[in-house]
Amino acid sequence: MSGATTVALPPDIRTGSALTTHGLSFQHGREVTLTYPDLHLPAGAQLTITGPSGTGKTTLLHLLAGLLRPTTGEVRFGPTLVSAPQEGLREAFRRTQVGYVFQDFHLMPGLSALENVELGLRVAGTAQPHAKAKAALERLDLGKRLHHAPHQLSTGERQRVALARAVAHSPGLLLVDEPTAHLDRSRAGAALDLLCETADQLGATLIVVTHDPLVAGAFAQRIELGELGLGDKQ
Numbered sequence: 001m002s003g004a005t006t007v008a009l010p011p012d013i014r015t016g017s018a019l020t021t022h023g024l025s026f027q028h029g030r031e032v033t034l035t036y037p038d039l040h041l042p043a044g045a046q047l048t049i050t051g052p053s054g055t056g057k058t059t060l061l062h063l064l065a066g067l068l069r070p071t072t073g074e075v076r077f078g079p080t081l082v083s084a085p086q087e088g089l090r091e092a093f094r095r096t097q098v099g100y101v102f103q104d105f106h107l108m109p110g111l112s113a114l115e116n117v118e119l120g121l122r123v124a125g126t127a128q129p130h131a132k133a134k135a136a137l138e139r140l141d142l143g144k145r146l147h148h149a150p151h152q153l154s155t156g157e158r159q160r161v162a163l164a165r166a167v168a169h170s171p172g173l174l175l176v177d178e179p180t181a182h183l184d185r186s187r188a189g190a191a192l193d194l195l196c197e198t199a200d201q202l203g204a205t206l207i208v209v210t211h212d213p214l215v216a217g218a219f220a221q222r223i224e225l226g227e228l229g230l231g232d233k234q
C-alpha cells in the first residue's frame with residue numbers, strides 16, 4: 001500500500017476502549033492483498049467505512065472482530081491484542097466484546113426473536129440471558145414480536161432482532177455491515193438513528209460499513225477504501 005493514513009478522532013470522555021490498528025493487510029488466496037490505513041479510534045468513536053465493492057470493507061470488519069487474523073500488522077482493542085495468534089483469545093474477545101450485525105442478519109430460522117437473542121447471551125456466558133434478551137428486544141420496540149420466528153417478521157424487524165442480539169451483552173465494539181441495504185429511506189434513517197443511539201448508550205465504538213450516501217453522510221468521521229491509495233487491492 002502507498003503510505004498508511006492515520007484516522008484520529010477527537011478524544012471521548014465515555015468509558016470504553018480505544019481501537020487501534022497498525023500496518024494491517026490481509027491476503028485472500030494468492031491474488032488479492034488488501035491493505036488498510038492505520039486506525040486510532042478513541043472509546044465510543046463512531047466511524048463509517050465506504051468504498052467500491054471488493055475494496056475490502058467486510059474483510060476489515062472481520063479483522064477488527066478477530067474473525068480473521070491479519071497477514072501483517074495488528075489490531076488492539078484496549079488491552080486486548082485482537083490479532084493474537086491464539087484462537088481461544090480471539091474467540092473470547094468476540095464472545096464478550098464484539099457485537100456484529102451481518103448484512104443478511106444471520107438469524108436462526110427455527111428460533112423465535114427472543115430465543116435468537118437469548119442464544120447469543122448464553123454463548124457470551126451472560127447472567128440472566130432470558131431477562132436480558134427480553135429487555136434488549138423491548139428497547140428496540142419488539143416487545144410484541146418476542147415469539148415470532150424470523151420468517152414472520154418484516155425485514156426491518158429482523159434487522160432490529162439482529163441488532164438486539166448484537167448489543168444485548170453490552171459489547172464495547174459494535175460492527176455493522178451494510179445496515180440499510182434492505183431498507184427503504186425512512187426505515188434506513190430509523191435504523192441509523194437506532195445504531196448510533198444504541199452505541200451511545202453502551203459507550204461502544206461503532207463502525208458501520210456502507211454504500212449508502214445517507215448513512216455515510218450522517219457520520220462526521222469516515223474512511224474511504226480503494227481511493228487515494230487506501231486499501232489498495234494489489
Ligand SMILES: Nc1ncnc2c1ncn2[C@@H]1O[C@H](COP(=O)(O)OP(=O)(O)OP(=O)(O)O)[C@@H](O)[C@H]1O
Pocket residue numbers: 028029032034051052053054055056057058059060
Ligand atoms: N474467501 C475469499 N477468497 C478469495 N478472495 C476473497 C475472499 N473473500 C474476499 N475475497 C476478495 O477480497 C476482496 C474484498 O472482499 P470484501 O468482501 O472484503 O469486499 P467489500 O468491500 O466488502 O465488497 P462489497 O462492497 O461487495 O461487500 C474481494 O474483491 C475478493 O476479491
Ligand SMILES: [Mg+2]
Pocket residue numbers: 057058059177
Ligand atoms: Mg462487503
